[in-house]
Amino acid sequence: MTHDPLTETTFAERAREQLAKPFLRTAVPRATDHAANDLRARFADHDYEGLRARGADIRSATIADLQTHLDRLVAAFAANGVQVHMAADAAQARAHIRRICRDAGARRVVKVKSMATEEIELNPALIADGLTVTETDLGEYVVQLDNDRPSHIIAPIIHKTREEVRQSLSRVAGRELPDDASELTGFARETLRDAFMDADVGISGANFGVAESGTVVLVTNEGNGRMSTSMPRVHISLMGIERVLPRLDDLAVMLPLLTGAGTGQLITTYVTMISGPRGTNEPDGPEQMHVVLLDNGRRALLGTEYQDVLHCIRCGACQNVCPVYRQVGGHAYGWVYGGPIGAVLTPLFRGQQDGGELPQASSLCGACDDICPVKIPLHDLLLRLRRQRVDEGAAPFKERLVASVWAWAWSSAWRYRIVSGVASRLMQIGWVSRVLARRGPLAGWALGRSVPMPARRPFHRRRSDD
Ligand code: SF4
Known part of the structure; x- marks a missing residue:
């Protein structure tokens, strides 16, 4: 194998490198919006949704009987x-x-x-x-x-x-x-x-x-x-x-x-x-x-929970609408296929060890599901791959630690009330926003956003108080 960015670098490293190219962040959305707008204009007089439904049926029936x-x-x-x-x-x-x-x-x-x-x-x-x-x-x-x-x-x-x-x-x-x-x-x-x-x-x-x-x-x-x-x-x-x-x-x-x-x-x-x-x-x-x-x-994907990805006709539309792809471009994904379809295909073809982090590079907004001409449930496939990564123990230690603490805290009513009560109080006095903005992996994210203010009386207390 020649130079292989997928194994030599992380998604975060590749994405940082791409984000430093200002042209990319304007050119990709401009070009991809062009395709999406043309699709709407050219198919305005056609029953595009009917065509999609027929296309999804054809692909699904074909893959279900692929060998024949x-x-x-x-x-x-x-x-x-x-x-x-x-x-x-x-x-x-x-x-x-x-x-x-x-x-x-x-x-x-x-x-x-x-x-x-x-x-x-x-x-x-x-x-x-x-x-x-x-x-x-x-x-x-x-x-x-x-x-x-x-x-x-x-x-x-x-x-x-x-x-x-x-x-x-x-x-x-x-x-x-x-x-x-x-x-x-x-x-x-x-x-x-x-x-x-x-x-x-x-x-x-x-x-x-x-x-x-x-x-x-x-x-x-x-x-x-x-x-x-x-x-x-x-x-x-x-x-x-x-x-x-x-x-x-x-x-x-x-x-x-x-x-x-x-x-x-x-x-x-x-x-x-x-x-x-x-x-x-x-x-x-x-x-x-x-x-x-x-x-x-x-x-190997036939008969598995990932079979639907074989319906793909490589049109690239899911890349065009993906808010992550539109910022970082295709090279950040490290292999042949970028965007949502790449985040699904890469771990399936290259294995969790090499491509397992890619399904995390999604906001799970579902725009890819909405645009896919053959209705592949990309959003579900991404979630399944995330779950598989955890089941196989391939998730990084820090991620597993946070998830375990989170699960412990929220798996009993009294622990949930204590944790959410403390978090709510800290958010109300602005402590969370200040800490987030100052340090840690969310500092960049917090710069352009304000943390939503929790209600003074949370929903779960309303019924017991009433
Ligand atoms: S939009 Fe659907 S068919 Fe097109 S590349 Fe993405 S997954 Fe494949």
């Missing part, structure tokens, strides 16, 4: 001439892709943005094999140039200023490029075009895999998805096993949900549906098509 749909998908791929490879974990997935590249005698690879390839840390493995790897999504391309990490599922460089992007592209150009968005994208387009022309292998993810027809569906706003999957001799699609859909008809529901929640669009510029390699009489397309079906911890 996967078997159909694999059979349909095989019938279309697609070579299917099962990967139990990241290492197996990398090994399959490396072998396919080796067998193809590949030297150059182009990639479409894919969180699954980030999850298995594919690029370093391919580069170690001597391959030239080029990310072709503009945002991912800049991430690659800067040796950075994506910070949002849909918008990988949401954390970067235009000036930073200009500097990165200028380094490649060997000259100072102008501060003009169309000039910058024009330069990237020209540079990437050569990469498409020269590539031996194109690697993509899969937004969906349709079992009925054996079709990989890619949703993009740049033409790079089509170029990467049709120009090189070999196309490899890495698909999480949960991304299967039973029928083509399901796309009529799932596509607008994905594009609406993700970018506020009724439909993206490109929806690419690939059902196999080039046919005998077809003039273009890859000679070989491979699909690597990635488990990497997904199957």
Whole structure:
């Protein structure tokens, strides 16, 4: 594994580092609000809630019978001439892709943005094999140039200023490029075009895999998805096993949900549906098509209290509305997925020891539940993960001590009355606010807030006094 912020630093340390970047705290809310506003405007004349309900039903029924749909998908791929490879974990997935590249005698690879390839840390493995790897999504391309990490599922460089992007592209150009968005994208387009022309292998993810027809569906706003999957001799699609859909008809529901929640669009510029390699009489397309079906911890969630997280279609909407993500951005979460979905997936995929603190990074306001296009109860999942962390003894000593004292104090009526009476008195004379503001971990929080004043006669005394 390469540099791993999740194990090398704490959430608090990473968040502090991100909070020191003033641009991040304005850019992330601005960009994410844009998507949310577009969603409301574009779907104003549509029964969006009805669509959500249907989407939630489709995902729930599919995941409940995942193996059946996967078997159909694999059979349909095989019938279309697609070579299917099962990967139990990241290492197996990398090994399959490396072998396919080796067998193809590949030297150059182009990639479409894919969180699954980030999850298995594919690029370093391919580069170690001597391959030239080029990310072709503009945002991912800049991430690659800067040796950075994506910070949002849909918008990988949401954390970067235009000036930073200009500097990165200028380094490649060997000259100072102008501060003009169309000039910058024009330069990237020209540079990437050569990469498409020269590539031996194109690697993509899969937004969906349709079992009925054996079709990989890619949703993009740049033409790079089509170029990467049709120009090189070999196309490899890495698909999480949960991304299967039973029928083509399901796309009529799932596509607008994905594009609406993700970018506020009724439909993206490109929806690419690939059902196999080039046919005998077809003039273009890859000679070989491979699909690597990635488990990497997904199957283990079936039948557990976390199964619902497999309904996720990676739209990123929960990140857009999360008050924590909007302040600290995606890098604070330390792994591939940030925001509420990251706070759920990371401990499930990486274990409580590595990702157990992330579910604490939530105000539990429920905004993520309200926006999720497939109605995943993220808020409940976060609470379950918090409980599991305590049950497994993975919570830090200080946290367990405070919780134990709290439980002791409030588990009998007389202890509760004494403690709440003393606390109430201290709050009324302003002692609590003064202490909080002066020192301790809540000092920053208390600076901008006033502690609420408790009632002089608490509720539990009213009945006994009346
Ligand atoms: S949990 Fe829901 S809102 Fe978040 S990325 Fe997944 S589908 Fe989108």
